[in-house]
Amino acid sequence: MVRFLAAFTVIFLAWTTGASAADIPLKSFFGKFRGSAVAETDAAKKLDFAMRDLDVTVAPKGDGFEISWISNQRPIPGSGDKVKKHQNTVAFMAPNENGVYRPEQQGDPLAGGNLAWARIENRTLFVHVLTVGERGAYELQSYARTLSPDGNDMKLLFTRYRDNERVRQVSGTLKRYQ
């Protein structure tokens, strides 16, 4: 009877804690990744594809992490435009008891700052950044970075919402190089 209860308890615990047990540890994301992605713009109901070269670095910082990403947007051939470079770095502190990471200094989006947070679900690291523009419309940028089982590939899905509308989505694959 005791054995049966012990076995039942083990099965019950495994079942009830299964969701969080599947989340991979933060350190799995530490490293440098490089790759390319395709951007799709919903604006004006037309599709505008643009290639981007991406570089992402995830490094430990205290009990949290720092993530830096660079996006080089290639010009449309023949347009005469130059490469557009976007760069961003956010540092997150140790997570709360539910695994949510927040920056040390959270910005106030209504005062021109960024409100950011991150979490890991299964093999995906989500980073969200909320801003409010001068006209009061919000913009929410979501980065979902999913590691392959061997940890060497990272799939990126970036989505930008502006005032309830999805205005941009970028998807691509990056390879670990460090």
Next chain:
Amino acid sequence: MKRATIALAAIGCWLALALPAIAADLNIKAFFGKFTGSGVAQSEDSLYFATTVRDTDVEIGPTPDGFRAAWTTVLRQGGDPSKPNVRRRSTTMDFVQQVQLNQFKAKPGEGIPPGGQAWARINGNTLTIYIFSVDESGMYEIQSYARTLTGAGMDLVFSRIKDGEETRTVKAKLTRMAN
């Protein structure tokens, strides 16, 4: 001469039609008053279940540093179709005028989840209230109430987005009852 006048008038009409209307943002005072009406809600479940009917009213009035919006929604959902269950939800929020004339920040109080943010903006003849929150597990939710003044009263579009998915929209028409 007559032809030139007609041509100028035609160009004027064309310009008026072709150029986008550059509507100035209304002053918050334009929204003051009491509005009542009804609408339908659509959610993820609506593909499989009937859409729900909601009665809604809103009262918007001045405060010393901004405005107050108080709204009530009566939901008829579930139970006997001929006599559905009735639920009533009421929310009151105070907003403070910001440096930009068209923006208002909510005062802490009811209607704002812990750690959440709420603000309002006027864009043309639409007053939109946003309520943003992130729950304990990091999932976010954005609710927006866009209230557009019309000749007859007000059109309301309510939208709720949870972690990138639009989970509910409500469209309603309200009539101005009193100032």
